[in-house]
Amino acid sequence: MRTATAMALTAFVGASLVGCGGPAGKDAKNVTLTIAANAITGGKNAAEANWLTDYVIPRFVAAEKAKGVTAKVVFQPSGVDDEQYKTKLSLDLKARSGADVIDIDSIWIGEFAQAGYVKPLSELPGKAAEDWDGWKQMSSAAQDLVRFDDKRYAVPIGIDGRVLYYNKALFAKAGLGTDWQPKSWQEILDAGRKLKTLPGVTPIQLDAGTAMGEATTTQGVLPILAGAGAPLYAGGKWTGATAGMKDTLGLYRDIYQGGLGEPALQQEAKGRDKSFQEFADGKIGILGESDYFWRSVINPKGGTAPMADRDTAVGYALIPAQAPGKGLRGSDFVSYSGGSVRIINRNTKYPDQAFDLLAFMNSADAVKAGVDGAPKITARTDVNDEVLGGDPMLKFVADRVLAVTSFRPPLAVYPRVSLALQEATAAVVAGRSPDDAATAYQATLAEIVGGAANIAS
Amino acid sequence: MTAGAGPTMTRVRGRNTGAVAADQDAAGLGRWRAGLFVLPALVLIGVFLVLPALWTIYLGATDFQLTGTAAAQPRIVGMDNLLSVFSGGGFAGSLLLTLEYVVGSAVVGQAGLGLALAWVMRDRRGVLRRVVDAVVLLAWILPNSVVAFLWIALLDRDSGTLNALLGTPGFGWLLRYPMLSIIVFNIWRGTAFSQMLYSAALANVPRSQLETARLTGATPWRQLWDVVLPQIRGHVLTNLLLVSLWTFNDFTPFLLTAGGPDHRSETLPVFVYVTALTGGQLGLGAAISFVMLLVNLVIAFGYLRLLGRRKDGAA
CATH class of the missing domain: 3.40.190.10 (Periplasmic binding protein-like II)
Structure with a gap:
């Protein structure tokens, strides 16, 4: 009204x-x-x-x-x-x-x-x-x-392009060295488990849930999905509850139900800004973001969560595929731009x-x-x-990341598909199984894109 | 809602005293000239209340969207939106949350606390009275955005005042108890109106009656129940009608929780906002708005029936 x-x-x-x-x-x-x-x-x-x-x-x-x-x-x-x-x-x-x-x-x-x-x-x-x-x-x-x-x-x-940022001081403390480039999802989880031994540290921040909005999709779901070898949209069909989608949500389960991520940050209205601040305060080990984070958030000059020692304290790595060669177009590393x-x-x-x-x-x-x-x-x-x-x-982004990057489908229904993906990650963060979340996602997707004929599953 | 209240009350009065007769036309204008005087008001109501309501019904029958092809050429989809409102899980859950919010914060919270405050403060004068009045009123007159910011600062997980007071650092009130948080928030926010209305109503209860009750040995509770409440029943119902409708349509919780986490505080106004603006589905949002309008009318009708019965009884 x-x-x-x-x-x-x-x-x-x-x-x-x-x-x-x-x-x-x-x-x-x-x-x-x-x-x-x-x-x-x-x-x-x-x-x-x-x-x-x-x-x-x-x-x-x-x-x-x-x-x-x-x-x-x-x-x-x-x-x-x-x-x-x-x-x-x-x-x-x-x-x-x-x-x-x-x-x-x-x-x-x-x-x-x-x-x-x-x-x-x-x-x-x-x-x-x-x-x-x-x-x-x-x-x-x-x-x-x-x-x-x-x-x-x-x-x-x-x-822009997406990378994994990591806190070098925390990595050194956890015995991971300061030069890090994971080659598979497993290596991200392994690093996370080591970081978990440090008190007061959230090992991994992989954007999830609806409060983060589009950040969840571009920074989280899509690069992970690309790492499982699946595009969101190809040949007129949207990706439904495929094996790749279930693996993607499975990674979310490993992080958020395995104590490697902080579910509350994904649910709060200002959770994304808070995650930035926590990274800047040295409380988050690994954070997936675009170069925007480097330029406008932790930038010592004019950032919203400035880090005076950004250039020496923060490392960045390419986002790995699930396993080498398993990414989109057979790549080892992926990104979204x-x-x-x-x-x-x-x-x-x-x-x-x-x-x-x-x-x-x-x-x-x-x-x-x-x-x-x-x-x-x-x-x-x-x-x-x-x-x-x-x-x-x-x-690094211009030379290495843009070489392996992908783009979102510029279609009018995309924002609703994106919202459905955010809901799916929110469900997993809240404790549901990846299979359940994927099934619910596919049902929503069918409503959005006009039936099962437009879905690859 | 005022548009609905006027005619109903007139009809009730008309039924009690018989048909409108010439001797009631005190101004001597006659039906047509009197109508002319009412016309500007009716035009305003038509343009700003009736037309938008009809427009909402029309929009609700289309697949109108904020962007994309359907923004340029919306198609008529008839009852599809309404059907998906009722078949989708979101609406029923949201309606329940809204009722919880209305009953918890408006009916029990604001009206109850307002009456209690007015009753306790009825004979007090001086500093205490002024302080209580000022505090209650202050919560009511501050702008929404300011109040929301204050409450976020109070309930914040990491550096919130409440966690500092209770010694519970890191407890996410807005995440663990989103509904309780916004209900308490709204009680704090809106009690002033009920308190002021009841204070005024209590002042109208003849002191002689209270005195008599006291002399016969009635406890304060019996005085309230047997003497005061029957006298202020109309005020109570009017107050309940107003605060229920306001609370039903209240959007402020969005500023605290944004409907989250996981839709757990997504009352209907927030649900409409998320659907129509964030999700861009203006048609579907309009259909939900229309259903909300119906629920509003049901609430208003229920209270007006109670008010009408009171008048019949008094006549």
Whole structure:
């Protein structure tokens, strides 16, 4: 009831906003643009927020002024969980309002495109986007991120990869040495059992449960499933309660029912943030995460759970397959990647200027300024060549992890499949058997994807 | 809900005193001009209450989604959503949790504690009274987000105040006892309303009657049961109606537990939110909302029947 009222109101207000007049078009002299990103000064992705307010906005305004255009650019910050950010954006776009240039996760492109919330760049703004010289500098993996149905919908920002982080001090104390690269799931469990002998230490944090949201799927289920040799979606079929799925949930059982992980962290509303803090405090031995963790969480400069001795105290390893050669495409190691991209709001009053801003934000100079002092793997190869050398961890991801990585299926039903996977891990964490959880998952999956015909089991 | 209450009460009164007669038209406006005066209010109710309710019913019959193809072209799926609401395990469990929440925190907790506080404090003046009033009221007027933050700080597993006081470090109250946590939370949060309403009601009980009861040797308990409660029965029912409906639709527990762990505190408003917004299934969410609306009407109807019976009895 309340939801419906809110929706009707949003639609109503949104419609009236779009109705406002004002000079628009290619040659407008007064332009107002808004940028939205899940970044906020002093909080989540603070470096990006600062870059937007301190570099992008003043420089872009100055550049426009030189062209005789008075531009007003506003940054609309957020600092919330990705799911909440996505919900907010979807409601904005549905109500035909929202920012003009929007940062999103590449995985949302498919469902936003199917909903008509975003148009191909070839239609909006059109030729200017096709002719943009920045494309030549974009890596092919990054270009794949922004394609849906063979059309470009966005400009890629960066790409990430997943690894296992480990605390070297704890490893040394447990007699595991400080140089660690597991080659099978068994070796992860063995290390976990040794870490368990240390008092007050949670050996392994493998994201699970619904409170962690998409992190559970990308950081946990999918890389593990890939290690069992199974893709989530292939040839029009979704993976159901296969042997690989049961093995995946079996690893969760070994960790969470075997005392190697902390179930409460997977159930709490803020469990993921808490797990970050515990890792930074030296209370977690092994933690699966993307390079985001390295850049934005335990980064001594501006991280949300900074570790002053990050570079020496934290090790990283490739995620091993169940056993060597058993991973997806016969690989020994696996990963999953996502990326961030920028889209243009289909309802923007200034599509051409919005793309100008987009091109400016993704120019070599701006991207370089954005990663100044806080390197990350950008979509631009020219910038990567220059900045990644200074950070061995990111170089490791760019060279070793992206070589074995996989991508999530960019389809509208994916988020619901992802939720079903999260539920399955939650069930195992709560003490149910992997077989039961897999059977329940397959039943839910059948409802989501339209019957058993679309499921590989 | 106010929309439903008005006509029902009028009808009840009408039944007692006979049909509306010309001598009751004190303003001399006549039916049509009187109607004209009511019209703006009716339009507002129509636009902001009836239309959204109808819109909810319509949405509930589609596969409308937040994103994806079904967001652009929703299809009519008829009763499918309602059927899956009732056949899926989530709804029944969530309804039970909601009833537990309403009975525990509103009916027993807020109304009971509110009456108890009002009764104990009825003759007190001075510092104690002012302190109790201030504390109770403070819990009521603070914004939800602030209150939720305070309670998370209180109940937190690692550095919570409660664990520090009890010497139970690492005990996850919100994880082990999610329902108990949000029930106690809501009692703390909402008792002020019941207490104030009952305080006002108790002030209206003729002191002579209480005096007589006391002189005949009635214990405080008998005074409350035999003298006070019959006098304030209408207040009690109105209060129960209001707090039950508020609590039934209360979304604040989401800020404490987010419905978890493992759906164990997922009351219906949270269930709708998770389905419609987090899960993106707006159509299904609307269908659940519609069922919630029906449950609300049943609760309201039940209380209004009781109120009506009271008036019939008094007439």
